[in-house]
Ligand SMILES: O=C(O)CCC(=O)C(=O)O
């Protein structure tokens with residue numbers, strides 16, 4: 001059961017009351033010998049040209065190989081030629097920044113309710129000794145349209161709602177193209193992931209705000225986690241780093257790439273691909289100087305949809321790793337709040 005809500009991080013900073021204990025000593029998840037605010041090695045994130053994934057040319061084949069290599073190692077790739085203009089991505093980013101810059105009173109009109117997950121607020125607290133993340137969020141289900149709860153959709157800044165609708169529709173097309181390209185890169189039938197996720201598949205957008213933090217050595221922005229989605233389409237901050245990925249027990253810093261969309265594999269795709277595509281553990285660290293904004297869109301199947309490793313990836317040589325499941329979100333949050341790796345809940 002959720003505990004009563006606390007002040008948002010932005011309110012806490014504005015009140016100037018010092019740093020509550022609850023934010024100290026977060027789980028850092030590996031990377032022994034790598035201080036939380038230390039300089040991490042930078043990772044490379046491969047760039048894929050979406051338009052080439054469906055070309056039968058040699059270049060197209062090369063692009064599919066690159067996609068396969070990126071998603072089976074780091075579990076993250078950047079997409080180019082995705083059909084969404086830089087100007088539009090800038091607008092999404094700028095309006096998100098504007099929303100968080102409004103007064104607490106304005107933002108609280110869209111406050112998340114205790115026990116719910118849509119709306120504006122800080123970390124969901126389910127136990128009294130839970131370490132808290134240095135993050136405020138606005139979380140909205142944006143697709144399909146009949147699941148929208150418009151009372152949580154900000155009317156500020158002007159035009160934000162329209163932008164959200166447009167962004168959702170654009171990402172909806174992108175998601176299906178990516179699923180098809182991913183299927184192709186695994187030599188599967190183009191539609192297999194789209195069909196398994198179903199026509200009623202869902203999109204949740206999470207707008208993340210990490211205010212500057214007085215103790216980046218002791219406080220984390222977003223604790224280590226994998227995403228419970230099938231894929232996540234992430235618009236990271238254009239200017240401020242902090243996103244890190246864990247590989248072979250070490251943390252690596254994601255480079256800052258303006259106006260890109262990062263595609264990360266979520267647990268559901270790891271399950272569907274029978275573990276070939278890896279859902280990476282990632283986290284966000286804080287800094288003392290600058291706020292950081294990101295917009296994460298989680299694409300996941302409806303709770304009623306049956307999810308399992310696709311036939312083409314299960315064989316004697318590659319035995320089935322995951323069970324047939326429904327409603328992965330339930331498994332995910334149960335494990336997440338216990339600080340365990342969620343996908344273990346789906347293993348055979
Ligand atoms: O802020 C970011 O760049 C990443 C956020 C994230 O991992 C998430 O919202 O799941």
Ligand SMILES: [Fe+2]
Pocket residue numbers: 225226227282
């Ligand atoms: Fe994430």
